Amino acid sequence: MPKQVDHHERRQQIAAAVCRLAATRGLEGVSLRHVAAEAGVSMGRIQHYFKTKDEMLLFAFGTISERVEHRVAQAVATLPQPPDARSLVRALLVEMMPVGAHARAEMPMWIAFFARAVVEPRMADPLREGTRALHAFVAEQVGKACSDGESAADPAREAEILLALADGLMMRLMVGGIEADAALAALDHQLDRAFGSPDRG
Amino acid sequence: MPKQVDHHERRQQIAAAVCRLAATRGLEGVSLRHVAAEAGVSMGRIQHYFKTKDEMLLFAFGTISERVEHRVAQAVATLPQPPDARSLVRALLVEMMPVGAHARAEMPMWIAFFARAVVEPRMADPLREGTRALHAFVAEQVGKACSDGESAADPAREAEILLALADGLMMRLMVGGIEADAALAALDHQLDRAFGSPDRG
Numbered sequence: 001m002p003k004q005v006d007h008h009e010r011r012q013q014i015a016a017a018v019c020r021l022a023a024t025r026g027l028e029g030v031s032l033r034h035v036a037a038e039a040g041v042s043m044g045r046i047q048h049y050f051k052t053k054d055e056m057l058l059f060a061f062g063t064i065s066e067r068v069e070h071r072v073a074q075a076v077a078t079l080p081q082p083p084d085a086r087s088l089v090r091a092l093l094v095e096m097m098p099v100g101a102h103a104r105a106e107m108p109m110w111i112a113f114f115a116r117a118v119v120e121p122r123m124a125d126p127l128r129e130g131t132r133a134l135h136a137f138v139a140e141q142v143g144k145a146c147s148d149g150e151s152a153a154d155p156a157r158e159a160e161i162l163l164a165l166a167d168g169l170m171m172r173l174m175v176g177g178i179e180a181d182a183a184l185a186a187l188d189h190q191l192d193r194a195f196g197s198p199d200r201g
Numbered sequence: 202m203p204k205q206v207d208h209h210e211r212r213q214q215i216a217a218a219v220c221r222l223a224a225t226r227g228l229e230g231v232s233l234r235h236v237a238a239e240a241g242v243s244m245g246r247i248q249h250y251f252k253t254k255d256e257m258l259l260f261a262f263g264t265i266s267e268r269v270e271h272r273v274a275q276a277v278a279t280l281p282q283p284p285d286a287r288s289l290v291r292a293l294l295v296e297m298m299p300v301g302a303h304a305r306a307e308m309p310m311w312i313a314f315f316a317r318a319v320v321e322p323r324m325a326d327p328l329r330e331g332t333r334a335l336h337a338f339v340a341e342q343v344g345k346a347c348s349d350g351e352s353a354a355d356p357a358r359e360a361e362i363l364l365a366l367a368d369g370l371m372m373r374l375m376v377g378g379i380e381a382d383a384a385l386a387a388l389d390h391q392l393d394r395a396f397g398s399p400d401r402g
């Protein structure tokens with residue numbers, strides 16, 4: 001077991017180095033060599049885990065996805081129990097936007113990964129799978145609100161709009177095109193439309 | 202004058218090469234050397250126009266922005282005259298999404314530029330300026346619809362939501378996470394909310 005733990009920690013350490021480099025130097029800074037230097041491990045060690053830069057990016061993407069899931073679960077645990085559908089979706093979408101310190105640190109890595117996926121279709125697979133899972137979850141929650149009579153929305157379409165809106169707001173936040181308060185206000189306004197206003201709940 | 206025209210054409214030719222490389226190899230493929238080879242000009246010629254890769258990216262970004270403006274103007278010219286506010290905004294937002302052949306070819310360059318702007322604040326300036334101008338235009342058009350009594354929306358917030366939604370849908374289209382029909386349906390649904398349904402107009 002100790003060896004297994006060591007592997008896990010080493011890979012986490014490498015993923016963290018990928019995130020730091022993506023945030024300071026972008027995709028071009030995420031070479032196997034730069035990551036080895038940033039993580040303080042040998043090139044041989046990096047190559048033991050990852051044969052290519054794309055493998056390393058895929059791993060870092062998976063690591064960030066797990067961390068986001070973990071933070072969403074933490075946010076959900078602080079909600080009044082059982083949480084209502086709107087609050088669940090809000091916790092998810094807010095965590096997708098770089099308003100917290102963790103998300104701000106990770107988001108450049110996500111952008112670098114996305115930019116790579118645009119030109120390397122194989123890298124787009126986990127993005128599409130993630131989107132499908134998120135869409136199914138959000139549509140299900142909007143559907144629950146519909147059946148409770150709070151909203152007459154088309155759940156699948158509302159889910160598309162909410163998720164695309166969160167991505168678009170994320171992009172604006174990343175380049176200083178919108179303030180965090182305004183982004184959250186826009187998101188809340190759209191959540192009201194999909195779920196009905198909270199005071200109607 | 203002939204010399205001036207030659208300069209203009211040469212720079213357009215270089216911008217087109219930047220777009221092709223960004224679409225096939227991403228930001229990493231857009232080096233001065235690769236662009237010289239792709240455009241069929243000497244490194245010296247490239248360096249005569251652009252001292253750095255970022256200068257070249259800024260120029261290509263400006264060129265694409267001009268082309269998008271031109272295509273929006275063409276799309277607006279085909280609308281029933283005078284075009285209503287909703288149709289104007291729709292023509293703009295549709296051109297921001299990679300549903301046409303031109304936009305599909307240019308969008309990877311835009312993504313590469315955006316990824317660079319995330320780690321190089323100086324590059325984010327034209328993105329923020331473009332966003333400000335778009336936001337002012339869309340908010341003005343939503344405001345016109347409000348004063349016509351078609352909608353009771355908050356124009357500035359509706360403009361934020363529409364523009365972020367268009368960016369988010371663009372990202373999904375780029376990695377095959379949504380079909381063009383579904384993206385346009387989501388956009389139209391949101392336009393109905395901001396402007397009132399067309400059959401109410």
